[in-house]
Amino acid sequence: MKYTSQAVAKPYFIAAIALFLGQILFGLIMGLQYVVGDFLFPAIPFNVARMVHTNLLIVWLLFGFMGASYYLIPEESETELFSPKLAITTFWVFLAAGAITVLGYLLVPYASLAKWTGNDLLNTMGREFLEQPLPTKVGIVLVALSWLFNITMTMLKGRKTAISLILTLGMLGLAVFFLFSFYNPVNLVKDKFYWWWVVHLWVEGVWELILGAMLAFVLIKVTGVDREVIEKWLYVIITMTLVTGIIGTGHHYYWIGTPAYWQWWGSIFSALEPIPFFMMTVFAFNMVNKRRREHPNKAAVLWALGTSVVAFLGAGVWGFLHTLAPINYYAHGTQLTAAHGHLAFYGAYALVVITMISYAMPILRGRAANPERAQIMEMWSFWLMTVSMFFIALLLTGAGVVQIWLQRISTTPMSFMAVQDSISIFYWAREAAGVVFLIGLLLYIGSFFVKGESRAIE
Amino acid sequence: MSATFTKSMARNVFYGGGVFFFLLFLALTFDTMKVLPKRDxxxxxxxxxxxxxxxxxxxxxxxxxxxxxxxxxxxxxxxxxxxxxxxxxxxxxxxxxxxxxxxxxxxxxxxxxxxxxxxxxxxxxxxxxxxxxxxxxxxxx
Amino acid sequence: MEAQSPFTTLIEISNYQSTTGKKNLPGDFALWIFIFAEMLVFGVLFVAYAFTRAYHVELFNESQLTLSRTSGAINTLVLITSSYFVVNGVSAIKQGLSKQCGYWLIGAFLLGGIFIIIKILEFHAKYAADISMSTNAFYMFYLSLTFFHFMHVLMGMIILAFIIFKVLNDGYSAKDYVGVETGASFWHMVDFLWIILFPLVYIIR
Missing domain, CATH: 1.10.760.10 (Cytochrome c-like domain)
Structure with missing residues (x-):
């Protein structure tokens, strides 16, 4: 690596992968509970497993983003990190807070956890994805601020590139919009309305800036294409993201008590949301085709291209599938939503973090790329995870379509649980795909331990 | 400026477009909050x-x-x-x-x-x- | 790969422009991508309007009568004139006449201001009559379309203001006028959209 302080990224990356593994294990538990309802009951009820599954996802992605920025910003700014010590302290604080929170979920009844952690002072808990106790939420804000501060200070004393500006802007947005998680009015409609300011404006807004910056960074490194070209297109793509994504929030405002005009605003703008993802796919492939060097890290190139394709499929295509109001009227809150959520999160965010790890980790370990055998293993893990996630999405889509038909369209609608019973075959197959995904992930972790000859950094 | 596709213009469009659509979103939010009492x-x-x-x-x-x-x-x-x-x-x-x-x-x-x-x-x-x-x-x- | 995707075409257009120096679009291509997106959004809105109208012809015809065609027509003239001013501004800077360019653009900016004032009066009348986006389908479209466009006019005026400031400080020249052309392109788009919007929403029955 070029700057010694980039090394602080390493623990972040390791933690990210470890928590990713935890997320998948809990995913498998839930997947089984879908078909064997009393599995692990009452030790780990479904709601607890789900909380752990989704919260671990958020936390490991945040670890990934942070690690990525601690690696990327010094190199972009051509200067050492402002405070490596602060970065390391933040790491341990975040890891400890995350671990304690997850243990809290698992060991204490949620209602008691709420009582003990001051939820009576300020009700913020018990909303999807924002289940964290108040101290954890405050902790997330502090961690984000420390991260933002460290990165901004580094950038201020060095070169300011488009990539680092966009990344920082994304982080700023992440911190700002998270503040809406502290706003929980009794009025359910307002509660839901602003809840989306965290959830949607994160994943279909500011996180995409972070995603774009990370992908652009890796593309510059592995293709050697002129920075001007890559950054120019990065700006164009994220412009389209914001143009479509901000008003696209409206696709969540169809049926929660908000005015009907959101059906038009939301449908029209979110129907255009696939465009930036499509641009990103073509952009990534174009840049790789125009490459000026053969980077020894073939695996990183595969992850990068994979990110652009699966993000387009998961976020773009699967999102479009049910975003138009007349379709969403039937699809809202079914397994179709779950299908989209899985493929989109995997494609856009899990993959971009792995792309970054796959590119940076060998360098952090003192070589330009991993040994051939390790890279082949990584590629296997890419295909196993990607194909199995694709199957998960397809199977949940199948489950969703049948569910919609039996429960909502049929002239003799069946009850929710009766429908669930009749689509259990999809859930079984999904669980099998989940096991393959786990194998893929284990292979990925295994690839770090493969020894062999590797090229040194030039 | 010989090139007709510049990074600085792409940046301007990004900032302009981002702020523009966020303001539009705020305007719609404002209207929504006004209408809500009739619906919520x-x-x-x-x-x-x-x-x-x-x-x-x-x-x-x-x-x-x-x-x-x-x-x-x-x-x-x-x-x-x-x-x-x-x-x-x-x-x-x-x-x-x-x-x-x-x-x-x-x-x-x-x-x-x-x-x-x-x-x-x-x-x-x-x-x-x-x-x-x-x-x-x-x-x- | 991707034999001829629309995006590849975009890249080709841009490469063509930056490598050959020949231009098939005036101004900076980065803004044109934005303009394409905007036209797409408005296009979809216009089509949506037409389809919804087909289902509620009577409601649309009845509600349409409450709109002030006079102010709409005045605003059409105002915007067309402003576009003419902008055209003159661009040809002035191509000849290196910064001052003239600035004055033409100030004229366009002021006309934009008139549009805004008239539009605010229209909005106020509807607001006073307790009409909102939630009143009926027609007003939903009328207010959405005109407000969305209204914001574009404001945006266009801000862009013009920046260019006016720069051109009056001799920031552009006969050789370097891409910035002026870029702003002009945006302004013409705003004008163009209104020329479709006005007959569609105010007149066609």
């Missing part, structure tokens, strides 16, 4: 409803159920459960958990008092009277 049933928010919402949250009901279509997809939609099942059924159901039927999905026993359950039901009643543009399509949610 907030006139019926009583202390019981407020307490019911808190119970809903602190028992993490959203971890299995959906409410107005949002949440987990593991257990039935509850936005209209008040209409579908009625208060007596809901009360008996919550009290009777878990069913313990082997292999079936299980709902935990939350040890709520009678008054707590009444408040929870008040919350579900309030939620069922929000104007959701006729969603869900039918009573099964």
């Amino acid at each position: 049933n907030s006139q019926n928010i009583t202390p019981a409803v407020a307490h019911g919402k808190k119970l809903w949250e602190t028992n993490n009901c959203i971890g299995c159920h959906t409410l107005l279509g949002e949440g987990a997809y593991f257990a039935p939609e509850l936005g209209n459960v008040y209409v579908r099942r009625g208060p007596d059924f809901i009360k008996a159901w919550i009290k009777g958990q878990p069913t313990g039927v082997p292999g079936r999905r299980q709902m935990p026993q939350f040890n709520l008092s009678d008054m707590d359950i009444d408040d929870l039901i008040a919350f579900l009643k309030y939620a069922s009277e929000i104007n959701t543009n006729k969603w869900p399509p039918n009573i099964e949610g």
